Amino acid sequence: MSNLDRNSESERTLAAEYVLGLLDPPAHAEAERRLAHDPHFAREVEQWRTRFAPLDETADIVSPDARLWSRIENGIATPPAARDSEPGMLARFWNSLGALRAASVAGALAALLLAVVSIGSLQYARQEAIRKPIYVAVLVSDPSKEPGAVVNAFADGRVEMIPLTEINVPEGRALEIWTLWDRQVGPRSVGLLQRARATQLNLENLPRTGENQLFEITLEPATGSPTGRPTGPVLFKGTTSRTL
């Protein structure tokens, strides 16, 4: 087998592994970049998608819940600031979630906060600096003080929210995430979710996240607060602390 053949074979396998979803997050991101700029690679990817497409047809037909379309419709009517984040970014923070969750069961808020920060920083110390959040906020339930979510803010401006518990969202309602960095300006919506799940928060148009910045999750109508300010009950809230 010539080098050329070997190259085209490894290119083809790479395209196939990308299509299957087998690449690790950095390789996946690299493949995605090439897909946009490398016509040869894009052709390989398209060929693999076509080869595997008949398997999609073997999936069952599952009628969507009647609310699905209205959620989508609301989503495309909402201004970008309140929309869900771009996919793919969270993959890079997988490694942190285990430690955070382990910490979450610890109980008391002080202990928990300390544990999150220390376990977090122990683990992160071994990784690239980019993966280490500079601020962490543990959002706790107002009455019970039980932790409900963690917010991590990274040096490059990205902020993620990771729920630590199931949150019951009644029909027609949604979880809205807010942040307050300046009482003069008031709280700003940074995310809207139909159910508790890890998500990237949308803080791109806001000043950089800092110490003691308040984050809270409220229960709002499915399309988000009609007033642009929190209207529903506060489920969880907490402020950021600087990591070690």
Place this chain on the structure above:
Amino acid sequence: MQAPGKKSLDGEAGCIQSARLPGKGSESKDFSGQRPKFDREPFSRIKTAPMNPRDPAQDAQLSAALARCAGGERAALRVIYDLEASRMIGVALRIVRRRDLAEEAVHDAFMRVWRSARSFDPARGEARNWLYAIVRNRALTILRDENRFLSTDDDDKPDIPDLCAEDAVARLPEASALRRCLEKLDMRRRTAVVLAYVHGLSHGEIAGKLAVPLGTAKSWTRRGLISLQECMG
């Protein structure tokens, strides 16, 4: 405590377990000679719909709808939804394995389609391929996020119960080149490739499922893909 999935996995002899057997015989044995019966649906609430062969006219329709989405026409997104959402949920459900998460994946996919419709270029590929790649990507992201949540306590770890590669293969039309070529593969390679595509398994999960080291799972998958490409051209 026994995970609920464990029980059905034991009953899966024709499926995962035979793929795990190390015997030389299974290496080259043609799958059609020992096809297991599939009397159990993975998701019993959901009815299997008849096969819907790919139709070039429908792809043109999707492609046109995407062009209208790029122009900001919301009704065009609804056209795509009406044509594909129910199949998309089926595709996502095989990956995330929970109805609510499957709908979440499809929801996210439609948001993505709406925002990136402009980047779809019909000269570079089929509309359906583009749409389903987005759905699978969203489902995989949700699956990996969910798995990561559960990965601290081993008790919590999802068992990935009763995932069956042969089920999906058996549903392919007899005449399909993909089916013919998959059936030519050594069963373990076929299982690796199909579980990755259909159920979104990672190399590590494939290794666990087939009870082989990670490197072996990777090389089986790769060789399976190379043979598949040679067979399908």
